[in-house]
Amino acid sequence: MTAKGSCAEGRDAEVGGSGRQGCRVITPKVIAFPSVLPTDLPRRGAGVLPGPAAPATHTPMAKLYFHYSTMNAGKSTLLLQAAHNYHEMGMETYLLTADFDDRAGVGQIGSRIGLAREADIYGPSADLFAMIEARLARGAVACVMVDEAQWLSKSQVWQLARAVDDLRVPVMCYGLRVDFRGELFPGSATLLALADEMREVRTICHCGKKATMVIRKGPDGKALVDGDQVQVGGNETYVSLCRKHFREATGDRT
Numbered sequence: 001m002t003a004k005g006s007c008a009e010g011r012d013a014e015v016g017g018s019g020r021q022g023c024r025v026i027t028p029k030v031i032a033f034p035s036v037l038p039t040d041l042p043r044r045g046a047g048v049l050p051g052p053a054a055p056a057t058h059t060p061m062a063k064l065y066f067h068y069s070t071m072n073a074g075k076s077t078l079l080l081q082a083a084h085n086y087h088e089m090g091m092e093t094y095l096l097t098a099d100f101d102d103r104a105g106v107g108q109i110g111s112r113i114g115l116a117r118e119a120d121i122y123g124p125s126a127d128l129f130a131m132i133e134a135r136l137a138r139g140a141v142a143c144v145m146v147d148e149a150q151w152l153s154k155s156q157v158w159q160l161a162r163a164v165d166d167l168r169v170p171v172m173c174y175g176l177r178v179d180f181r182g183e184l185f186p187g188s189a190t191l192l193a194l195a196d197e198m199r200e201v202r203t204i205c206h207c208g209k210k211a212t213m214v215i216r217k218g219p220d221g222k223a224l225v226d227g228d229q230v231q232v233g234g235n236e237t238y239v240s241l242c243r244k245h246f247r248e249a250t251g252d253r254t
């Protein structure tokens with residue numbers, strides 16, 4: 001084991017670089033960053049560059065993202081925060097959320113900490129490519145955000161992938177990975193297959209380990225092991241657990 005020496009002023013210790021042996025008190029250096037910060041980027045209407053400014057929306061690096069987790073991890077909160085960040089920078093977003101009765105119209109994405117924002121609704125038969133294309137025709141958006149993405153059909157995920165590839169707009173999907181039976185949702189399965197980038201939104205089980213599973217509790221408080229994947233408006237409660245406690249709660253059936 002390499003002795004690191006004793007430094008009373010830890011914040012002055014040089015770590016790495018040439019100072020591998022022990023600690024040296026060093027003079028802080030002022031590092032000159034190259035001028036590539038946003039202030040140097042072309043601004044619309046600022047007359048910095050000749051000709052029309054490049055649109056700040058349709059990026060050639062557009063990707064399909066899948067942010068997944070179990071229940072109550074804060075996915076909608078993250079979505080709304082990300083949308084807020086775009087808006088703070090003066091960019092528009094297009095928000096979509098699921099509705100099971102297939103109405104077209106305006107819904108709302110809400111979060112447990114009180115944030116909420118209007119969103120268009122997609123039903124099981126909606127053509128999401130067409131919806132995104134129509135939205136882009138009304139004005140540029142920097143990002144499409146899809147909540148409740150576990151309810152997407154397989155073909156709807158392909159529609160989102162086409163929007164990324166052909167309309168060159170980033171699409172961020174937020175959804176559950178598995179249902180209360182421990183099985184992938186169809187939308188999530190297709191997103192796991194097609195997404196360019198996947199990010200796990202983490203939450204914890206009562207034991208402190210990462211929760212990756214969810215149980216659906218019936219009226220008697222016991223975990224249900226069968227039933228429809230889609231059950232809206234029931235009186236059951238969902239609890240997120242680690243796999244070990246999911247197995248215990250469901251009787252280790254497999």
Ligand SMILES: [Zn+2]
Nearest residue numbers: 205207242245
């Ligand atoms: Zn646990």
